[in-house]
Structures are given as structure tokens and as C-alpha cells.
Amino acid sequence: DAGVIQSPRHEVTEMGQEVTLRCKPISGHDYLFWYRQTMMRGLELLIYFNNNVPIDDSGMPEDRFSAKMPNASFSTLKIQPSEPRDSAVYFCASRQKGDMGDTGELFFGEGSRLTVL
Amino acid sequence: GESVGLHLPTLSVQEGDNSIINCAYSNSASDYFIWYKQESGKGPQFIIDIRSNMDKRQGQRVTVLLNKTVKHLSLQIAATQPGDSAVYFCAETPHGKLSFGAGTTVTVRA
Numbered sequence: 001d002a003g004v005i006q007s008p009r010h011e012v013t014e015m016g017q018e019v020t021l022r023c024k025p026i027s028g029h030d031y032l033f034w035y036r037q038t039m040m041r042g043l044e045l046l047i048y049f050n051n052n053v054p055i056d057d058s059g060m061p062e063d064r065f066s067a068k069m070p071n072a073s074f075s076t077l078k079i080q081p082s083e084p085r086d087s088a089v090y091f092c093a094s095r096q097k098g099d100m101g102d103t104g105e106l107f108f109g110e111g112s113r114l115t116v117l
Numbered sequence: 118g119e120s121v122g123l124h125l126p127t128l129s130v131q132e133g134d135n136s137i138i139n140c141a142y143s144n145s146a147s148d149y150f151i152w153y154k155q156e157s158g159k160g161p162q163f164i165i166d167i168r169s170n171m172d173k174r175q176g177q178r179v180t181v182l183l184n185k186t187v188k189h190l191s192l193q194i195a196a197t198q199p200g201d202s203a204v205y206f207c208a209e210t211p212h213g214k215l216s217f218g219a220g221t222t223v224t225v226r227a
């Protein structure tokens with residue numbers, strides 16, 4: 001299996017521009033997660049989906065952020081308009097439904113490094 | 118609010134020695150814990166997990182210890198190798214939503 005695939009790996013954009021990050025989870029995984037990683041705040045959960053349905057988006061910073069999962073093999077995280085403070089590495093992760101219902105190993109992608117100037 | 122934290126941000130270890138990385142958690146409802154390793158420029162990678170009904174679990178060169186009384190988790194790495202240099206995160210979940218600690222940077226000295 002190719003693992004979780006994210007694109008782009010690096011994105012540099014100017015403040016005010018729209019940014020779209022893409023993720024292809026591992027085939028057969030029921031859950032998809034978007035995390036953001038910065039030096040100051042570490043790894044923060046933004047949103048997660050179960051069977052393509054958003055379950056918890058309480059970590060999404062503000063209305064400028066939106067995420068979609070139109071099908072089981074694709075998800076997007078969009079920032080519009082982008083701001084310098086959005087600069088971070090954004091990770092997508094997926095997992096199967098765990099043996100005990102809600103647990104199980106998360107498989108992470110390589111991340112998308114976003115720089116907003 | 119609830120949080121997962123680490124005792125030390127950095128750890129320097131001589132190659133061949135054993136490493137111990139500690140983690141404190143505060144959510145008493147957490148019932149599942151995972152250790153992840155993150156190498157530079159890569160995503161976190163699963164190392165080992167443990168459920169709250171256990172106090173010890175061993176893997177290949179790694180052991181995780183859980184002390185629910187004091188809400189403490191540790192990762193022991195035996196015979197540390199240069200390839201073990203990375204940032205190590207503990208993560209907890211009460212309901213499938215993983216919360217990560219700040220991370221400990223482990224540097225292995227040759």
C-alpha cells in the first residue's frame with residue numbers, strides 16, 4: 001500500500017490567497033484526520049471524518065478553514081483567505097475502525113508545508 | 118482543560134545506552150495511549166500502544182509502561198541506535214480523538 005498521500009508537499013503563497021491541501025487516505029480506512037503542526041502549538045487536531053462524514057471540527061481555527069471529504073478516497077483542507085499565521089505543516093492521517101470501536105493506529109502522510117508570506 | 122504534557126523537551130543519549138522518555142497525562146477518562154516517532158521532514162510514525170487495562174507492553178526494543186495512579190506514561194528504548202534520533206510524542210484518547218503531547222527530542226551521541 002502506498003500509505004497516506006498528501007499534496008502539495010510544499011506551498012508558498014501570499015497573504016489573502018486561497019490554499020487547498022489534498023489527501024488520499026489508505027484504502028479501506030474509515031477515519032480521516034487533519035492535523036496542523038507548529039513549533040509553538042505542536043500537533044493540533046483540526047477535524048476528523050468517519051465514513052466521509054465530519055464528526056468533530058472543533059479544532060478548526062476559524063471560518064477561513066474548511067474541509068471536505070466527497071468520497072472515501074479523497075479529502076481537501078481549504079484556507080481562504082490565507083494569513084501568515086497559518087504557516088505550518090498540515091498532516092492528514094487515516095485509520096481503520098479499531099478493535100474496541102474508537103481506537104487504532106493512525107497512519108500519517110508526509111505532510112504539506114505551508115508558508116504564507 | 119485536559120492536556121497531555123511531557124516532562125523533558127530534550128534527551129541526549131549515548132549510543133548503546135537505554136533511553137527513557139516520560140509523559141504525563143491529565144484526562145482520567147483516557148483509555149488508550151500511543152507513542153509516535155517523528156523524524157525530520159516526515160509524518161509521525163506509530164511505535165507502540167497500550168490500553169488502560171494493562172500496565173506494561175513490550176515491542177521490539179521498546180517497552181511502554183503505564184501508571185494510571187499518577188497518570189504517567191513512559192517509553193523505554195533498549196540499546197539506543199543513531200536511527201532512534203527523532204521527536205517522540207505520546208498521545209492519549211478517551212473516545213478515539215487523539216491528543217498529542219509537546220514531544221521530546223531524542224539525540225543519540227555516537
